[in-house]
Amino acid sequence: xxxxxxxxxxxxxxxxxxxxxxxxxxxxxxxxxxLARGLERDARQMIGAxxxxxxxxxxxxxxxxxxxxxxxxxxSTTVFPSMVAAIxxxxxxxxxxxxxxxxxxxxxxxxxxxxxxxVALTAAATVxxxxxxxxSGVPSPDSVVDVxxxxxxxxxxxxxxxxxxxxxxAAAANETGAATHSVPAPxxxxxxxxxxxxxxxxxxxxxxxxxxxFTVAALITxxxxxxxxxxxxSPRVMLRADDLPSTGLLTFGSRATYRLLVAGSPxxxxxxxxxxxxxxxxxxxxxxxxxSIDDGQPQVRDTLARARHFLTLVAMLxxxxxxxxxxxxxxxxxxxxxxxxxxxxxxxxxxxxxxGLFLVEFVLVGLAGSALGVVLGFAxxxxxxxxxxxLIGVSLPQAGILPxxxxxxxxxxLLLGFALPPLAPLTSVPPGRVLRRELEGDTRMMWLGYxxxxxxxxxxxxxxxxxxxxxxxxxxxxxxxxxxxGLLSRVALWALARLARSRNGIIGFGGFGGRAALGWRYxxxxxxxxxxxxxxxxxxxxxxxxxxxxLAITRNDLVAGWRASTPPDAPNQFVIDIQPDQTxxxxxxxxxHGESGITLSxxxxxxxxxxxxxxxxxxDYKDDNTKRLIEREFNLSYTSELPSDNRxxxxxxxxxxxxxxxxxxxxxxxxxxxxxxDMTRFDVAGQQIDAPVTSLRKLDWGSFRVNxxxxxxxxxxxxxxxxxxxxxxxxxxxxxxIDALVARFPNLTVIxxxxxxxxxxxxxxxxxxxVQFLFLFTLAAGVLVLYxxxxxxxxxxxxxxxxxxxxxxxxxxxxxxQIAEFVVVGGLAGLMAALGAEIxxxxxxxxxxxxxxxxxxxxxxxxxxxxxxxxxAGGWASLRAVLARPALQSLREGV
Numbered sequence: 001x002x003x004x005x006x007x008x009x010x011x012x013x014x015x016x017x018x019x020x021x022x023x024x025x026x027x028x029x030x031x032x033x034x035l036a037r038g039l040e041r042d043a044r045q046m047i048g049a050x051x052x053x054x055x056x057x058x059x060x061x062x063x064x065x066x067x068x069x070x071x072x073x074x075x076s077t078t079v080f081p082s083m084v085a086a087i088x089x090x091x092x093x094x095x096x097x098x099x100x101x102x103x104x105x106x107x108x109x110x111x112x113x114x115x116x117x118x119v120a121l122t123a124a125a126t127v128x129x130x131x132x133x134x135x136s137g138v139p140s141p142d143s144v145v146d147v148x149x150x151x152x153x154x155x156x157x158x159x160x161x162x163x164x165x166x167x168x169x170a171a172a173a174n175e176t177g178a179a180t181h182s183v184p185a186p187x188x189x190x191x192x193x194x195x196x197x198x199x200x201x202x203x204x205x206x207x208x209x210x211x212x213x214f215t216v217a218a219l220i221t222x223x224x225x226x227x228x229x230x231x232x233x234s235p236r237v238m239l240r241a242d243d244l245p246s247t248g249l250l251t252f253g254s255r256a257t258y259r260l261l262v263a264g265s266p267x268x269x270x271x272x273x274x275x276x277x278x279x280x281x282x283x284x285x286x287x288x289x290x291x292s293i294d295d296g297q298p299q300v301r302d303t304l305a306r307a308r309h310f311l312t313l314v315a316m317l318x319x320x321x322x323x324x325x326x327x328x329x330x331x332x333x334x335x336x337x338x339x340x341x342x343x344x345x346x347x348x349x350x351x352x353x354x355x356g357l358f359l360v361e362f363v364l365v366g367l368a369g370s371a372l373g374v375v376l377g378f379a380x381x382x383x384x385x386x387x388x389x390x391l392i393g394v395s396l397p398q399a400g401i402l403p404x405x406x407x408x409x410x411x412x413x414l415l416l417g418f419a420l421p422p423l424a425p426l427t428s429v430p431p432g433r434v435l436r437r438e439l440e441g442d443t444r445m446m447w448l449g450y451x452x453x454x455x456x457x458x459x460x461x462x463x464x465x466x467x468x469x470x471x472x473x474x475x476x477x478x479x480x481x482x483x484x485x486g487l488l489s490r491v492a493l494w495a496l497a498r499l500a501r502s503r504n505g506i507i508g509f510g511g512f513g514g515r516a517a518l519g520w521r522y523x524x525x526x527x528x529x530x531x532x533x534x535x536x537x538x539x540x541x542x543x544x545x546x547x548x549x550x551l552a553i554t555r556n557d558l559v560a561g562w563r564a565s566t567p568p569d570a571p572n573q574f575v576i577d578i579q580p581d582q583t584x585x586x587x588x589x590x591x592x593h594g595e596s597g598i599t600l601s602x603x604x605x606x607x608x609x610x611x612x613x614x615x616x617x618x619x620d621y622k623d624d625n626t627k628r629l630i631e632r633e634f635n636l637s638y639t640s641e642l643p644s645d646n647r648x649x650x651x652x653x654x655x656x657x658x659x660x661x662x663x664x665x666x667x668x669x670x671x672x673x674x675x676x677x678d679m680t681r682f683d684v685a686g687q688q689i690d691a692p693v694t695s696l697r698k699l700d701w702g703s704f705r706v707n708x709x710x711x712x713x714x715x716x717x718x719x720x721x722x723x724x725x726x727x728x729x730x731x732x733x734x735x736x737x738i739d740a741l742v743a744r745f746p747n748l749t750v751i752x753x754x755x756x757x758x759x760x761x762x763x764x765x766x767x768x769x770x771v772q773f774l775f776l777f778t779l780a781a782g783v784l785v786l787y788x789x790x791x792x793x794x795x796x797x798x799x800x801x802x803x804x805x806x807x808x809x810x811x812x813x814x815x816x817x818q819i820a821e822f823v824v825v826g827g828l829a830g831l832m833a834a835l836g837a838e839i840x841x842x843x844x845x846x847x848x849x850x851x852x853x854x855x856x857x858x859x860x861x862x863x864x865x866x867x868x869x870x871x872x873a874g875g876w877a878s879l880r881a882v883l884a885r886p887a888l889q890s891l892r893e894g895v
Contacts, residue, residue: 002361014329014419015369018411021322022373026407027380028314033399034381048162048225049075049261050269052291053276059260059288063276070272072264075160076241080256082249084152084237086199087206087213148199151749152191153234154209156244157183163263167238168222172203177221183240188217192235194752197739209237210247234751259291286627313844316474317547319410323418323457323478324543330419331536338425358423362415370411374404417453424448454479470848477840481543485832489538490531492828497528523820526800538829545833545867546840549859553841571705571727573738574751576603578724582745589744593737595728601706602722605633609688610681611674626671636682637708638717642697645705651676651695660691660716665709669696684720691716822872830867834860 005011053063059076067074161183168177173193184190189207196219201207205216220236250256262272273292280288341354381399458475500521527534578586583600590598608630610616618627642653654661662680669675674693682689691712699707706727730737738750801814838859 001357002364005361011333011365014326014333015365017322017325017329018366018369018415019373019376021318021325021414022370022407022411023376023380024318025322025410026374026377026403028318028377029403029406030378030381030399032314033403034397037397037399047164047261047291048077049164049263050266050292051262051273051276053260053262054289054291055258056256056287057258059258060285063260063279066275067260067262067264067272070264070268072262072268072272073160073163075163075261076158077161077259077261078156078241078244078250078256079259080154080249080254081151081234082154082210083149084154084195084199085149085208086201087208148201150195150198151234152195152237154249155236155238156241157238158241159183161261162225163261165224167220169218170221171218173219175219177219184217184238186240186243187214188239189214190218190220190236190238191216192237193219193221194235195237197736198235198742207237209239210249212243212246212248214239214243234749313470313474314551316471317551319414319457320474320478320547321544322410323414324540326414327418327422328537328540331422333419334422334425359420362419362423363412366412366415366419367408369415370408373411374407377407378404413453413456417456421448421453454482470844473840473843473847477836477843478543481546481832481836482539485539485542485829485836486535488832489535489542489828493524493528493531493534493824496824497524500524520820523817523824526817527821527824534825538825538832541825541829541867541871542833542836545830545863545870546836549833549837549863549866550841553837553856553859569729571729572752573730574706574725574727575741576723576725576749576751577747578726578745579747580722580724583724586745589741590728590737593734593740595730595737598726598728599706600724600726601639601708602637602717603708603725604636604638604684604717604720604722606636606682606684606689606710607633608672608680609683611672612679613681621672623671629668629671634682634710635708636684636717637711638714639711640714643705643707645707646697646699648695649698651693654694654713657713658715659713660689661694661713662691663695663697663711664693665707666696666698668709669693684717687720689716819872823868826867826869826871827864828867829871830864831860833867834863837863 002011053059064074166179166181167190168179169190170177173196189209191201191207195201195207196203199207201216203216203219206213207216208214220238223236223238226236244250262269264272273290276290279285280290344354458471458479575586578600587598587600590596608616616630618630621627621630640656642648648663649666651663654663664674674680676693676696678693680691680693682691689712706725738752742748742750801818804814804817805811838855842855
């Protein structure tokens with residue numbers, strides 16, 4: 001039977017749909033797997049290792065000893081803020097030839113930073129508003145008189161740093177950096193280019209760090225593991241760890257962060273990670289934490305998750321399109337085999353026999369089609385990589401075997417879940433159908449099979465998504481679309497047919513008359529007469545169009561939202577420590593230099609001491625990060641207007657309230673187990689403020705604007721001493737304004753985040769470009785769905801057209817009836833698809849991607865038009881040649 005069906009072309013459409021479906025899924029899967037592996041590999045460069053042990057005191061030597069015992073490589077870093085000063089170089093000082101040689105001998109420039117490592121920097125503004133600076137060491141006043149000074153982020157590194165990735169350095173300003181795997185030579189430092197202008201120092205010049213002078217040997221052009229702490233937004237000064245003691249900067253109470261970097265084989269790292277967790281968690285070590293891609297750096301983890309969500313969404317929508325195509329191809333196959341099934345029943349075949357025959361046949365087709373699809377998918381993902389070209393900009397690791405296994409499994413699930421249910425009536429077709437063609441098999445098993453298939457398909461989507469929420473949203477949208485579109489199409493066809501037959505129907509009395517009205521009435525009556533098949537066609541076409549429209553929404557609106565989360569003109573300069581008596585002069589100065597409309601936000605130090613009348617402390621929380629939140633002071637602020645990049649997600653904004661109230665950021669509220677209605681007590685400058693939490697806010701940290709975890713009405717905090725903070729954007733050719741600002745207000749601290757934003761934008765462009773190419777690939781799979789949906793009722797349409805022509809209808813009349821049917825089918829499918837895409841896109845934007853998606857009033861109109869065009873063009877193209885044949889020939893051929 002399989003060979004006969006193949007020779008007759010009965011399995012061609014089904015096999016083609018399966019091959020293309022699996023090819024699309026596996027191609028996206030192979031590429032997504034390689035991208036995910038590349039993102040994870042490059043994201044490790046963000047921490048410079050596979051695992052990091054972080055502490056606010058020197059790391060216990062046992063961590064180093066255990067790592068070395070298990071064959072792991074180690075390195076260490078120490079980071080702290082300190083004032084540095086430029087010292088005029090002696091006349092005899094040698095030029096920076098050694099630095100030039102070092103930079104020249106370094107490896108070629110490293111490839112562009114990975115999407116994960118750069119997108120993670122969107123959380124950088126968080127720490128700007130919540131961390132204070134306490135210099136670990138400040139040169140004596142005599143040593144910095146009449147010489148430029150600048151707050152810097154000093155980083156001492158040991159040999160072997162970094163264990164993953166590399167640091168890029170340049171021998172002079174405006175030169176391209178080259179990767180190096182060495183550390184600064186003894187007595188030398190590497191610095192950020194920003195220090196050249198602010199300290200008036202050159203490569204080869206002298207820089208004083210603490211009590212020691214160093215030679216500036218090179219400029220740092222890339223340092224992927226820079227970190228997200230507030231101090232790291234100051235210009236970097238990097239020296240070797242051996243030189244750190246001679247600076248005299250680290251003393252008792254110094255605010256330094258110590259990191260032990262660990263790297264090695266995955267098995268050894270996993271073993272060491274488990275051991276380290278036992279030491280940190282089991283012994284409840286204070287001030288010690290672990291950093292890794294999975295649980296140590298939430299910014300990196302969130303970045304990987306967002307990139308993976310985009311790629312997974314494309315794969316799942318491809319799966320949706322594949323399911324529809326296979327279901328429609330199988331439905332047509334079943335319709336064409338009803339007569340054969342009836343003949344076999346007449347010859348004595350039982351339902352069990354027929355069920356076994358079709359099951360074996362479709363399992364064979366499924367295995368063959370899935371295997372061919374995986375092979376084509378593997379070749380297709382190389383074509384995609386070639387198409388992307390230099391867009392990705394990094395060498396990706398080879399894909400694993402998992403995408404191939406998932407491709408074959410997906411093919412079998414799709415085939416058995418959406419191809420077997422339409423075959424259920426074949427096994428129960430009455431033998432009497434040989435004489436009475438209107439008889440069909442029991443369709444209850446078909447709908448039960450669809451229910452099981454949709455359930456299995458939903459489980460497949462959740463597994464592919466890697467998380468329940470994303471998979472549930474897409475699977476739920478698919479299931480709701482099938483059910484909702486099916487019911488709405490049946491109701492709509494019934495209503496339109498009744499309206500057409502009514503005396504006041506809009507078809508007959510709305511400007512159409514004569515033959516046109518007759519064609520429309522017959523078309524609607526025909527659609528209603530085979531309402532089951534028509535509803536299935538409309539549903540399939542609607543699901544396919546919904547996926548394509550959702551792809552368009554995702555490609556445009558969601559991608560635009562991702563890109564807009566950190567726009568190119570985002571604030572790249574943060575200024576803190578602005579005193580109240582400097583605010584007017586500060587604004588006037590910036591206005592003179594073209595920076596008008598600057599908003600100054602007050603910042604007041606306060607400590608949370610009680611919750612709901614009960615004193616709280618670090619011992620009330622298990623998480624080490626939460627303990628540090630309780631132990632330190634908060635940066636409080638006051639405002640009566642909700643910031644534009646803040647959104648209230650619980651409670652009500654206090655507005656112009658004159659009593660103490662609190663609006664808290666949702667993340668810190670969750671960490672501290674605070675909810676709306678809880679009463680808090682803050683100690684501010686020795687005075688206690690009791691205030692209820694009246695709202696929780698979701699903040700857009702990626703905007704790089706000033707934000708605060710805790711804000712109150714002005715009446716609650718306006719009388720307390722405060723300093724001010726602000727952020728603004730400075731163009732690349734106007735950085736002289738910052739130097740003049742620091743000279744005019746020496747007490748201010750200016751943090752430049754321009755390099756971070758530029759890096760972020762470059763990587764966003766790469767990832768978004770890759771996602772857009774994947775959307776184009778998935779769009780090709782949608783064409784098959786449209787063809788399968790339109791071919792689903794092709795046989796019935798050809799037979800009806802042949803009967804009409806045999807009864808005397810002209811070709812023009814038949815053509816008018818067919819076009820009217822296509823317009824109705826396409827219009828209903830397009831309208832429902834547009835509404836479904838709007839709803840599903842809004843849910844995805846809010847629940848998964850954390851973007852705001854504005855309702856597009858034009859999308860229903862565009863969807864309806866697209867449905868009409870696709871249905872009319874595709875349907876007429878498939879029927880035009882057949883309708884040109886004599887009616888008797890079509891009736892004899894039974895097609």
